[in-house]
Amino acid sequence: MAAHVTAVINQKGGAGKTTLAMNLAAGLARRQQTVLVDLDPQGSARQWASLGSEAFPAPVKQIVGPWDARSLHQGFKNYRHVVLDCPPSLDSHASQAALRACDVALIPVLPSPVDLWASLRLPEEIEAARKDNPGLRAYIVLNQLEPKSAISSAMHHALADFGMPVLAATIRRRAIYRGAALEGVSVYQMGNRAAPAVAEFEAIINEVIAS
Ligand SMILES: Nc1ncnc2c1ncn2[C@@H]1O[C@H](COP(=O)(O)OP(=O)(O)OP(=O)(O)O)[C@@H](O)[C@H]1O
Ligand SMILES: [Mg+2]
Secondary structure: OOOEEEEEOOOOOOOOHHHHHHHHHHHHHOOOOEEEEEOOOOOHHHHHHHOOOOOOOOOEEOOOOOOOHHHHHHHOOOOOEEEEEOOOOOOOHHHHHHHHHOOEEEEEEOOOHHHHHOOOHHHHHHHHHHOOOOOOEEEEEEOOEOOOOOOOHHHHHHHHHHOOOEOOOOOEOOHHHHHHHHHOOOHHHOHHHHHHHHHHHHHHHHHHOOO
């Protein structure tokens, strides 16, 4: 069976792509064989995985040279899930190829209209990619939500203008996410103190991938 490919993409820097990709890959790895592909020349995912005292639950790989959906599936044919951590640029080959190779695109967005405005080209790029990849499903994932503070009406308007479905599952701002990166692990390796964060990732997986 062909691997299920999830691309984590947003040209806005610091929106939470690598945080989402790494923890998602770790959650998927508990279910089936999963690989994380670090498409960002910054190499943050690879660095993150290298910090842990044990191997990261999903191997982190890189791709050298141009690639497409076919070569991605061929190269990772032993995996059931492929998670792509994209660079903060839509003009790179990696981002363009990722949108054409993925089943699902997850777009982490900080809960501020200003951050969303920085990503306005994404819906167009997703539409363009659907010409080659008609089954592509794309969702916004709200990241770094503050406990107790509701999403502003300005943000609701900005999300409506963006015109892309928003996952019901969201990610809160939690120190444990930064801690996981520093320790080179995912929240799934951090015991009880990370249970709320694990629950957030289980909700994302159940809403968009496992169903
Ligand atoms: N939900 C969260 N709670 C707390 N900190 C977070 C959360 N999500 C991300 N961060 C922190 O925000 C910073 C940016 O996150 P991350 O590196 O995942 O973003 P990115 O989109 O991959 O960035 P880049 O565009 O540079 O690749 C990191 O320090 C990360 O630990
Ligand atoms: Mg990143």
